[in-house]
Amino acid sequence: MQKEMWPAGTLLSPVPPALVSCGEGEEANIITIGWTGIINSKPPMTYISVRPERHSYKIIEKTGEFVINLAPASICRAVDLCGVVSGKDGDKFKRSGLTPQKSNKVSCPQIAECPVSLECKVTDKIDLGSHTMFMARIECVNVGKEFVDEKGKLNTEKMDLTAYVHGAYYSLGKSLGTFGFSVKKKKKR
């Protein structure tokens, strides 16, 4: 297709609008972060890039811990709110209506309404300009029991996860195939 050249920008999509929880007790906070991804499989590692002026920045820097919570479409308003208001101005759990839930390997809470929560411990911190990248080990994963079938398989489709594309939130649409479908041999009858 014919294309036009634009200046450099952050137009990578879709990304997860992740609800990142951090801090303990009174200090617990939530920040919505699109600048996240997997950086290594073995051991499982992730990152979040955070502006130093954000309220959560100092909390994560101090504690070295956070939880990445994946957001179902049903809580999209809370996802958006936790990205635009600051924890400096009051308790974001209360304001968003989200519920803190005890984590297993880190001191900060996970979010009860989220079907997947990745507990993370920071391993490295790199200042890149507008953002600082916190690299982290994923210590364990919490999954909603209602999404695990009797064989122990996870039904991610049922989770109705949210995608973020260039300033807009979307639900996921129809399934297009599973990994490897393009080379799968058809079963003989």
Added chain:
Amino acid sequence: MQKEMWPAGTLLSPVPPALVSCGEGEEANIITIGWTGIINSKPPMTYISVRPERHSYKIIEKTGEFVINLAPASICRAVDLCGVVSGKDGDKFKRSGLTPQKSNKVSCPQIAECPVSLECKVTDKIDLGSHTMFMARIECVNVGKEFVDEKGKLNTEKMDLTAYVHGAYYSLGKSLGTFGFSVKKKKKR
């Protein structure tokens, strides 16, 4: 919700199943990569994490360049194929039916069928275990002319981008709102 604790894993979703093009001429190759994201806004920076045993790894290491191409749902079969077969076994452009198109700031081709292509130059390389993370500056962005309206605004919805969730490809579904909708005041009539 009630959750159960699972061992650490790479369950962050949705991620972009990005078609990463690299290399020049005969050596040009495509690799599908889910381990990508934005790591900095100013300047715009991204990363891709690649296993050293992949054919594209040496190409990117040598040239220090790659292009991240976003995939519409219509080419999902090619996206899957470029993730499961190796460039060692033949020209992946030919095999996938995708078309190389000249880039502006890097020597490797972008992919003509993709509505967004981010031209990238590697700034750093970090070995993390199974994967090596290539951090990169985004040098420019190419967008399909058919997705730019008369006001110069980009219509990402029309692009019909693909999302990757835990081993499955999805189209994007319905719009849930735009950034800031949770705090927007209703317009007075």
